[in-house]
Amino acid sequence: MKLNEEQITYIENYIKQNDINYYEIYMEILDHMILSVEDILERNPTKNFEEAVLIAKVEGFGRKKGFRGLLREKLKLAQKQATKDNLKRIKEYFTFPKLVLTVSIFVSYYIFLNFFKEPQKANIIPISIVALFGLFQSLYYRKYTKVDKMIVLKTHLLGVNSSLIFALTQLSGSFIIYTNNFIDFNHFLAKAMMSIVFTFTLISLLVFIEVRKKTIEELKTQIFA
Known part of the structure; x- marks a missing residue:
């Protein structure tokens, strides 16, 4: 019937x-x-x-x-799967051939910091640029956030996953603020630490862009066709 x-x-x-x-x-x-x-x-x-x-x-x-009950289960499963997929994509940057890019970013940034007497201050600008660029990415999927006044789950997960970029940015800022009085930032370990954080932040941004592009393509065919 x-x-x-x-x-x-x-x-x-x-x-x-x-x-x-x-x-x-x-x-x-x-x-x-x-x-x-x-x-x-x-x-x-x-x-x-x-x-x-x-x-x-x-x-x-x-x-x-x-x-x-189904809503809670679906949200939990979707968030878990999104995190798993993101970690998988990040791991790809530590295997060949993307490992070459990862090492290049780290080495280039380390060399960049060596040009400054106060590398911790020089570190702020590139990290901020990456964070702002990550924020700018949200403009690409803004119109795909809702349908019939309901939240699009795939787009919602994009916003959640982007938090990794800002978490790493915050880590970099906290590292400088709370260690500024007793760490020599011209020491190679300090510059190596800042280079590692920057590398992870940039990789997280690249992964986010990949996921964002894939998600929008899916939304265009599945929901916003």
Whole structure:
């Protein structure tokens, strides 16, 4: 038994009442609920539509957890998978051939710091530029953040993953601020430390750009087609 538009609208509103505000998860629940309600009414023609909706929810999502239980599980799984994918991409920069680029960045930055009497101050500008460029990347996916007033999960994860860039930037700043009084920044270990942080920050930015491009391509074909 196929549901009519009014019945589908009823299910849509019913799901939204449970604060399912991520578009992909909402659509997954909606598809499941429509098919489930149709099946219930097909097997039980005398069954009331509203009652069938309640039965479909319990059968598909459990009496206690419900839609929000699935929402929590999906968010946790999506964040875990995004982190796993990012770490995999970062690891690629420490294997050939991308390892060549990583070593080049580290060596070039170390040489760059050697040109300054106060390398800790010189370090601030490149790190800030990388951070600002990372922030600028958000402009590329700004229009893909919402659909029908719901958050696009894939775009949301982009924002979460970009936090690594700013965390490393903060690490670099904290290292300089809290060690400025008792560390000789002209020592090779101090410059090596700043070079390592900068290298990781730049690699994180490159990975973020890769993921951003891939995500936008997927969104254009899957949601914003």
